[in-house]
Amino acid sequence: MMKHKITALFLGLALLLGFNSCEDYFGDINVNPNVPTDVPPSVLLPSIEVGVADLTGGDMSRFTAVLVSHVRGVARQWSSIDNYSFIVPSNFDNAWRYNIYAGILQDARILKQKASEEGAAYYVGIADVLMAYTWMMATDVWDDMPFTEAFQGTDNLQPAFDSQEFIYGKIDDMLAEAISSLSGDGGDLLPGSDDIIYGGDAASWLKAAHAVAARAALHRALMDPNKYYGDVLTHVADGFTSGADDMRLQYTSGPTSAAPWYRFNRDRTGDIQMFTDDKPSKLGEIMMALNDPRLPAYSYDFEDFDNHPYFRADRAYPLITYYEQKFMEAEALMMTGGDAAAIHDAFVAGIQASFDAMGMDATDYITAVDPGEGNVTMDDIMTQKYIAMYAEPEVYNDWRRTNIPQLTPNSGSTIPYRFPYPSSELTLNLNTPPVDGLSAITDPANKVWWDIN
Numbered sequence: 001m002m003k004h005k006i007t008a009l010f011l012g013l014a015l016l017l018g019f020n021s022c023e024d025y026f027g028d029i030n031v032n033p034n035v036p037t038d039v040p041p042s043v044l045l046p047s048i049e050v051g052v053a054d055l056t057g058g059d060m061s062r063f064t065a066v067l068v069s070h071v072r073g074v075a076r077q078w079s080s081i082d083n084y085s086f087i088v089p090s091n092f093d094n095a096w097r098y099n100i101y102a103g104i105l106q107d108a109r110i111l112k113q114k115a116s117e118e119g120a121a122y123y124v125g126i127a128d129v130l131m132a133y134t135w136m137m138a139t140d141v142w143d144d145m146p147f148t149e150a151f152q153g154t155d156n157l158q159p160a161f162d163s164q165e166f167i168y169g170k171i172d173d174m175l176a177e178a179i180s181s182l183s184g185d186g187g188d189l190l191p192g193s194d195d196i197i198y199g200g201d202a203a204s205w206l207k208a209a210h211a212v213a214a215r216a217a218l219h220r221a222l223m224d225p226n227k228y229y230g231d232v233l234t235h236v237a238d239g240f241t242s243g244a245d246d247m248r249l250q251y252t253s254g255p256t257s258a259a260p261w262y263r264f265n266r267d268r269t270g271d272i273q274m275f276t277d278d279k280p281s282k283l284g285e286i287m288m289a290l291n292d293p294r295l296p297a298y299s300y301d302f303e304d305f306d307n308h309p310y311f312r313a314d315r316a317y318p319l320i321t322y323y324e325q326k327f328m329e330a331e332a333l334m335m336t337g338g339d340a341a342a343i344h345d346a347f348v349a350g351i352q353a354s355f356d357a358m359g360m361d362a363t364d365y366i367t368a369v370d371p372g373e374g375n376v377t378m379d380d381i382m383t384q385k386y387i388a389m390y391a392e393p394e395v396y397n398d399w400r401r402t403n404i405p406q407l408t409p410n411s412g413s414t415i416p417y418r419f420p421y422p423s424s425e426l427t428l429n430l431n432t433p434p435v436d437g438l439s440a441i442t443d444p445a446n447k448v449w450w451d452i453n
């Protein structure tokens with residue numbers, strides 16, 4: 001109970017700081033955002049962590065869940081988003097400007113700088129993990145982004161765009177530095193209850209850094225299978241060992257500190273559903289065909305948001321998990337000619353971990369869907385991963401890499417390959433690539449760099 005109260009306290013503080021930082025940053029454009037204010041790491045960290053979870057479980061989750069047919073948009077603008085006609089630049093202004101650049105990344109840069117000055121190595125490592133995670137999530141849907149010339153304030157209002165290839169190189173650097181920082185002495189200033197993901201446990205953050213690095217390698221695996229699938233296996237060996245290691249942020253039941261999907265369903269009741277009479281999701285169809293016992297929790301009436309067993313207010317939102325890692329391992333082993341028993345064990349462990357995370361018994365389900373040692377296919381792995389990672393943005397990356405499961409566009413002939421750039425960037429920065437309408441985001445020429453499938 002005490003841990004829950006501490007989490008609630010820091011979560012509320014973090015949300016308040018997040019709201020205030022947006023107002024302050026944009027209230028006076030003459031203030032150089034590069035100059036850190038005197039805010040200690042212990043105050044910065046929870047705000048950044050909430051920002052990452054809100055972004056991942058908010059806009060990123062909802063838009064990608066529609067694109068991979070985990071859910072269907074059925075009312076108001078979400079019915080137009082469902083047929084892709086309203087996936088427009090203005091929908092992404094807040095995520096790009098306030099959540100990513102002026103929020104998470106700006107604050108994480110300040111956190112890292114202050115922590116470095118104070119010799120607080122664990123804070124440095126955590127900042128690097130959170131920055132790498134956020135940069136990867138953003139570039140995976142927008143491709144090229146301002147990096148080298150970003151965060152210069154009024155000194156450069158039209159920053160150049162760096163290539164996704166370049167940004168991924170920087171992500172690799174951040175994660176390598178994080179692993180180094182978290183592997184040694186943390187210094188005199190150590191994170192504790194201000195870290196509302198792992199409570200200051202450096203060993204847990206070290207595992208998370210390896211899990212995020214495995215994800216980063218997996219995205220590029222088709223570009224150089226020997227290298228990147230090998231990197232996946234290297235990192236998962238040092239990553240999570242059970243679901244207890246999951247990188248999650250625990251939300252609470254308060255009106256402003258509830259989990260993102262709960263807040264959305266509360267405020268936009270009925271806009272999104274898993275099932276309707278004329279719009280079943282692909283995920284729903286697959287789970288029905290497999291008689292998947294997780295389906296009632298996933299598909300529970302979104303309009304009864306107070307009682308939804310999955311999108312509940314006090315959800316521990318998953319940022320990266322053991323079940324994702326086991327499916328990554330199974331894929332990497334299969335694609336590198338790994339041992340059949342090891343592939344099978346990782347595949348089954350991924351399913352088991354998904355059920356464990358929901359407090360459900362997987363025995364009968366595994367018996368029904370397990371093809372047996374030596375018979376596991378890529379379709380088996382990716383389909384079970386698609387089910388396990390319900391409404392998690394990473395599924396959109398998986399689908400673009402593998403085309404599993406086979407999805408039918410909700411409208412037209414092509415599911416969008418990416419997000420359009422936000423209207424603020426298209427309007428104010430002449431360096432922004434002209435990727436702004438439905439024809440642009442469904443043009444194969446505008447796929448993100450690693451999407452070579």
